[in-house]
Amino acid sequence: IINSLTIHVILIMLSFAVTPRFVLKGEDVTLDVQKPDIQETTIFAWRFKREDNVVRLVNDEVFISTNYRGRVEFSSVDYSLLLKSLTEADSGVYSALLSGDRDLKVAEYEVTVQEPVSPVHLTVNSSSSDSCNVTETCSSQDSSISSTLTCDGGNCFLEGGERSEVTASAASIRVYLLSGSVICNHSNQVSWREDRKETDKERVNHQPPPTTLSNPCIKFTLLALSCTLQIL
Ligand SMILES: *[C@@H]1O[C@H](CO)[C@@H](O)[C@H](O)[C@H]1NC(C)=O
Ligand SMILES: *[C@@H]1O[C@H](CO)[C@@H](O)[C@H](O)[C@H]1NC(C)=O
Ligand SMILES: *[C@@H]1O[C@H](CO)[C@@H](O)[C@H](O)[C@H]1NC(C)=O
Numbered sequence: 001i002i003n004s005l006t007i008h009v010i011l012i013m014l015s016f017a018v019t020p021r022f023v024l025k026g027e028d029v030t031l032d033v034q035k036p037d038i039q040e041t042t043i044f045a046w047r048f049k050r051e052d053n054v055v056r057l058v059n060d061e062v063f064i065s066t067n068y069r070g071r072v073e074f075s076s077v078d079y080s081l082l083l084k085s086l087t088e089a090d091s092g093v094y095s096a097l098l099s100g101d102r103d104l105k106v107a108e109y110e111v112t113v114q115e116p117v118s119p120v121h122l123t124v125n126s127s128s129s130d131s132c133n134v135t136e137t138c139s140s141q142d143s144s145i146s147s148t149l150t151c152d153g154g155n156c157f158l159e160g161g162e163r164s165e166v167t168a169s170a171a172s173i174r175v176y177l178l179s180g181s182v183i184c185n186h187s188n189q190v191s192w193r194e195d196r197k198e199t200d201k202e203r204v205n206h207q208p209p210p211t212t213l214s215n216p217c218i219k220f221t222l223l224a225l226s227c228t229l230q231i232l
Contacts, residue, residue: 018093018108022189023086025115031081033096033107043099046074046081049092055081086113116191117171118142122184124197138175138184138195143167147175149182149199156199158182 023029031046038044044057055074056063062074073082083090096107118141125135125146136158137146148159156177164174171188181196 018110021109021111023111023113024190025087025113026085028082028084029086029111031083031094031096031107031109031111033079035079036098036106038098039100041100044079045097045099047095047097050095054094083111086111088113088115112189114188114190115169117169117186117188117193119193120173120184120186120195122175122182122195122197136175136182136184136197138173138186140167140171140173140186142169143173145173145175149177151199156180 021029021031036044038057040059046054048054052067053065054068054072055065057074057076057079060076062076064072064074071084073084074080075082079096081094081096083094091111091113094109094111095105098104098106120138120140123137123139125137133148133150135146136149137144139145143165145163145165147163149156150159151157158175158177162174162176164172166172167186169188171186174183174185174187176183176185177199181198184195186193
């Protein structure tokens with residue numbers, strides 16, 4: 001009996017890891033737990049930051065802490081915890097515990113509440129008007145990255161491939177090419193905003209293939225700019 005009990009406890013301890021949950025500010029999240037067997041003297045609790053009990057279940061009676069009244073719902077059926085209209089202050093670790101002679105953790109979540117990302121703008125700098133290169137600058141409120149778009153013979157590429165940077169607000173800002181468009185994408189785990197500029201594919205495709213020309217250089221620009229064929 002002792003052996004199987006020990007194995008059971010070990011299995012419980014191994015069967016979960018801290019689960020990350022990202023939530024958009026103002027939204028709800030439900031934290032689930034595999035419903036444990038509860039002895040008469042055992043208390044089940046959801047605890048925040050390892051010290052504040054959010055809810056306790058004592059002898060089938062549910063106690064919700066004053067701080068959380070109206071903001072959480074506890075299900076006596078499956079022991080899940082619903083946290084409502086989250087704010088940044090609700091970010092942190094939530095643990096489901098069985099308290100008897102000692103505490104036994106049965107589930108743990110790291111909840112991160114994030115604001116939606118701010119808009120981004122993709123701007124094109126083509127000051128060196130007679131080159132095939134244009135500079136694409138992707139900027140958000142708190143950061144910006146640039147990449148050079150080079151087009152040759154109808155093929156466009158960003159120098160150095162995709163570029164990305166992590167912003168001060170832990171979001172990421174990326175510039176890349178996707179099916180003929182340069183995309184500037186600002187994203188975090190719960191939201192993303194983009195700005196894009198199409199490369200003027202059709203007009204380039206209608207040009208004669210530049211393979212017979214020496215040093216062909218199609219000035220392959222974005223819609224905002226005029227598209228011309230340059231033969232050097
Ligand atoms: C545009 O390019 C010129 C020359 O390469 C540079 O001096 C200027 O700072 C660039 N402007 C922006 C907004 O990146
Ligand atoms: C574009 O710029 C890069 C470096 O800035 C240069 O190596 C390359 O030759 C340029 N391409 C064209 C077609 O001008
Ligand atoms: C922007 O990035 C997000 C997160 O990686 C992704 O889900 C989304 O599809 C991207 N948008 C575009 C237009 O590529």
